[in-house]
Structure formats: structure tokens, C-alpha cells
Amino acid sequence: MCGIIGVFNHPKAAELVMLGLFAEQHRGQESCGMAVSDGRAFRLRKKMGLVKQVFTPEVLKELDGTIAIGHVRYPTRGTATEFNSQPHLVETLEGPSYALVSNGDIINYDEIRKRLEEKNVYFKSDNDCELILRFIVYKVEKEGRSVSDSILEVMQDFKGAYSAVLAVRDKLYMFRDPFAIRPMVWGKRADGVVVTASESCALDILGITKQEEVGAGEIIIVDDKEIKRIRADVDKLRNGKKPSHCIFELVYFSRPDSHDFGEDVYSVREAIGRKLAQVEEYDIDIVVPVPDSANFIAVGYSREKNIPYEMGLIRNHYVGRTFIKPDQTIRDEGVQQKFNTLPNFFEGKRVALIDDSIVRGSTIKNLVRMIKYAGAKEVHLRIGSPQVKYPCYYGIDTPNQGNLIANKLTLDEIRDFVDADSIKHITLSDLRTTVAKPDEYCYACFNADYPVGVDNEPK
Numbered sequence: 001m002c003g004i005i006g007v008f009n010h011p012k013a014a015e016l017v018m019l020g021l022f023a024e025q026h027r028g029q030e031s032c033g034m035a036v037s038d039g040r041a042f043r044l045r046k047k048m049g050l051v052k053q054v055f056t057p058e059v060l061k062e063l064d065g066t067i068a069i070g071h072v073r074y075p076t077r078g079t080a081t082e083f084n085s086q087p088h089l090v091e092t093l094e095g096p097s098y099a100l101v102s103n104g105d106i107i108n109y110d111e112i113r114k115r116l117e118e119k120n121v122y123f124k125s126d127n128d129c130e131l132i133l134r135f136i137v138y139k140v141e142k143e144g145r146s147v148s149d150s151i152l153e154v155m156q157d158f159k160g161a162y163s164a165v166l167a168v169r170d171k172l173y174m175f176r177d178p179f180a181i182r183p184m185v186w187g188k189r190a191d192g193v194v195v196t197a198s199e200s201c202a203l204d205i206l207g208i209t210k211q212e213e214v215g216a217g218e219i220i221i222v223d224d225k226e227i228k229r230i231r232a233d234v235d236k237l238r239n240g241k242k243p244s245h246c247i248f249e250l251v252y253f254s255r256p257d258s259h260d261f262g263e264d265v266y267s268v269r270e271a272i273g274r275k276l277a278q279v280e281e282y283d284i285d286i287v288v289p290v291p292d293s294a295n296f297i298a299v300g301y302s303r304e305k306n307i308p309y310e311m312g313l314i315r316n317h318y319v320g321r322t323f324i325k326p327d328q329t330i331r332d333e334g335v336q337q338k339f340n341t342l343p344n345f346f347e348g349k350r351v352a353l354i355d356d357s358i359v360r361g362s363t364i365k366n367l368v369r370m371i372k373y374a375g376a377k378e379v380h381l382r383i384g385s386p387q388v389k390y391p392c393y394y395g396i397d398t399p400n401q402g403n404l405i406a407n408k409l410t411l412d413e414i415r416d417f418v419d420a421d422s423i424k425h426i427t428l429s430d431l432r433t434t435v436a437k438p439d440e441y442c443y444a445c446f447n448a449d450y451p452v453g454v455d456n457e458p459k
């Protein structure tokens with residue numbers, strides 16, 4: 001999973017990109033980078049680490065230019081190394097330079113890479129963003145296509161998810177796959193600055209009040225003179241199917257203050273909580289979220305049932321992601337460092353503990369143990385997504401199918417394994433009622449219905 005941003009027409013474009021990336025830090029904490037153009041050449045800076053560590057005021061001073069694109073990375077394809085981080089840059093001898101950032105995953109990566117390698121195109125990384133970039137550059141430089149026609153060819157040939165920003169000399173191109181799987185928004189300020197980003201929270205802090213989605217299969221081209229919009233023939237590219245936005249963005253990944261796919265993220269989460277409360281069969285004294293991802297789900301549950309919402313778990317915000325640690329013992333230790341219970345708080349209480357999802361089960365198992373140790377009488381798990389049973393091939397990091405706890409154990413066995421008194425997930429049909437256009441989402445991690453197929457090498 002990743003976050004992207006592009007800024008056009010600001011004398012300190014790099015500073016705006018840094019602020020936008022900082023707002024999107026939750027989308028990727030392994031590496032970050034930006035490419036800044038002064039209309040002639042690019043300056044590229046990318047490094048492992050967090051936005052504020054990499055883009056210090058001293059570094060930003062060196063990144064002069066009015067067009068900039070940036071990226072935060074949470075690896076799904078290619079290892080977590082600097083050479084796989086983004087942006088990718090291709091400099092041509094006589095022509096312009098090209099820089100690209102993208103969010104998503106390409107499932108026919110191997111096939112397209114082989115095709116390009118047979119034409120003597122060389123790669124520096126295993127990252128799918130570089131594949132998109134080299135494809136476009138090949139089309140423009142070797143086959144004489146325009147940049148926008150080359151992007152339209154990407155939409156024909158590439159299968160998977162990509163929300164992307166391309167900078168070519170003094171132009172910015174935003175584009176999104178025909179299924180619009182990952183979020184992407186854009187807008188223009190009164191002073192003429194154009195910004196695009198994965199999430200609206202990044203546009204908010206840059207003062208973009210009028211925001212719009214980059215459409216499914218759309219290319220938006222920005223230069224000094226105009227903003228041009230081109231739409232691919234999405235019906236043909238999607239074989240008559242509907243768009244397929246990632247529902248997990250609304251359930252977990254996006255920030256609650258963002259607005260994705262026409263939905264306010266926080267209100268979808270609140271609706272999920274209400275649904276969970278409507279089917280509650282137990283007597284509950286308090287509802288406690290796993291912070292921060294389940295906060296709004298618990299708000300909805302609490303409002304619907306009229307029982308107190310309590311922040312019984314405190315999260316240490318300086319612990320990195322426990323989810324991607326390579327070893328189970330390290331993941332367990334990470335969860336213990338990340339959360340603590342309020343003292344003298346849980347004694348004798350019947351708790352509805354709310355989380356957004358269960359993947360391997362590490363988080364919830366450790367939390368139930370902590371809350372019981374703190375004296376809770378009963379712990380009832382209520383989960384804001386159906387069981388995650390299948391891997392994501394479109395940009396969310398999920399372990400191999402065999403490591404998903406929902407594939408290894410029955411629900412009763414999971415309840416016993418995590419030592420909860422009961423466990424209930426929202427049903428897929430209830431989840432569908434929480435969004436305005438339920439047929440326009442991808443639910444493949446719950447039901448294996450993959451709208452664009454799966455990778456050649458299944459996870």
C-alpha cells in the first residue's frame with residue numbers, strides 16, 4: 001500500500017509535497033521520495049524512513065522547482081529497499097525526463113516486463129511503478145506515441161490497480177486504472193496551484209477546497225495553458241463490468257477524515273458499528289475500540305446501543321507497524337509495546353472489543369489477554385469486516401492465504417484460540433448496506449471474487 005501526491009505550479013512545490021506526504025504517512029512508512037522539476041530537469045530524493053526524517057528543511061532547500069511528485073511506500077511488490085522505492089525516474093539523452101509515482105499492484109507484471117526486456121528495455125528495480133514508467137517511455141521514445149496515448153495503452157495492457165502521477169518536463173499527468181480500485185482525488189486552488197493525492201486529507205491541508213475524483217480510466221493533463229481531461233473507453237476495458245473500489249480502504253486503510261469513492265470514511269465506519277450493534281445478542285457494559293483504526297466503528301456501535309464508548313486501550317503512537325514484522329514473536333512483542341490497558345478500569349466489566357479486521361489474529365489475541373488480565377469479566381469481539389480469507393492482489397499487503405487465520409481455523413476455534421467469550425464479524429450483506437453504491441466495490445479479500453483476476457503466482 002502506498003500514498004501518492006503531485007503538485008503543479010507552486011514556487012516551493014517540494015514543500016507542499018512534503019506536507020501532503022506527511023498527511024498520507026499512514027499509507028506507507030518504509031520509504032518515501034519525491035522528484036521535483038524546474039521545467040528542465042528533475043531532482044530526485046528517495047530514502048528508507050519517515051517523511052519528516054527524510055525531508056528535513058535542509059533537504060527541501062535543495063529541491064528547487066514548481067512541479068513535484070511524491071510517494072510514501074509500504075511494500076507489496078518488491079522488497080523494502082531504496083531501489084524499489086518511488087518515484088522512478090527515466091532520463092533520456094535528447095528528449096525529456098519522466099518521473100512516476102503509483103499506488104496499486106500490477107498482476108501481469110512478469111508478462112509485460114518480459115515483453116519489454118525482449119525489446120532491450122532494462123530495469124533497475126522489481127517495482128511495478130518502474131514497469132509502468134518504462135512502458136510509457138518506450139512507447140513515446142521508440143514508437144513515437146504521445147504521452148497520453150501511451151497511458152491509454154497502459155490501460156489496455158496492464159491488469160491490476162494503479163493510481164498514478166507522471167511528470168514530464170513541464171506537464172503533469174494524473175491517471176487511474178479503469179476499475180478505479182485505489183482512491184485518487186485532485187483539485188485546483190484559487191492561486192492556480194493544482195494538487196492530486198491518494199486521499200483528500202492531503203488536499204485539505206494544502207487548502208484545496210473544491211475536490212474531485214480522478215475518474216476510472218481517466219487521464220488529467222495539466223500544463224501552463226490548460227487542464228485537459230481524457231477518458232478511456234472504460235466500458236470496453238472493463239468488459240461491461242462496474243468500477244471496483246477497494247472496500248478495505250473504507251474499513252481500515254484510509255484516514256477517517258478522508259472522503260474516498262464519494263463516501264466519508266468516518267461515516268461508513270460509524271454505519272459498520274451500528275450494524276454490529278443491531279445484531280448484538282449479549283449484555284454489554286462498555287464498548288472499547290482497538291485504537292485508532294476501530295475508533296469510529298466503536299462510536300457507531302455505542303450510539304446505536306446507547307452504551308458507553310470507552311478508550312480502555314491506550315496506543316503508543318511511536319511503535320511502528322507490527323503487522324509487517326517478519327516473525328510471530330516479534331509481532332506479538334510489537335502488539336504488547338503498542339497497547340496498554342487503563343489501570344483499575346476493566347474490573348468485572350462485560351466488554352465489546354471492536355477491531356476493523358482480523359488477519360493473522362496476533363493483535364486481537366494479545367489484546368484479549370491484556371483485557372482479561374486487567375479484570376474484564378467477558379470479552380466479546382466485534383469485527384468491522386467479514387473474515388479476511390483471501391489475499392489482495394491489488395495493493396494491500398496480506399500474508400499468504402495459508403497464514404490468514406480464517407483459513408486455518410473455524411470461527412469457534414478462533415474464538416477459543418484468542419480466548420474471547422464470543423466473536424462476530426459484520427456480514428458481507430450488512431457491510432454492503434453501509435455504502436451508497438455497493439455494486440461498485442471489490443470484496444475479493446472476503447469472497448475471492450477478483451474483478452481483474454489474480455497474479456500468476458498466487459500468494
Ligand code: AMP
Pocket residue numbers: 252290293323355356357358359360361362363364396397398
Ligand atoms: P493481525 O494482527 O494479523 O490479525 O492483523 C489485524 C490488525 O492489523 C488489525 O488491527 C488491523 O487494524 C490491522 N491490519 C489489517 N490489515 C492490514 C494491512 N494490510 N496492513 C497493516 N495492518 C493491517
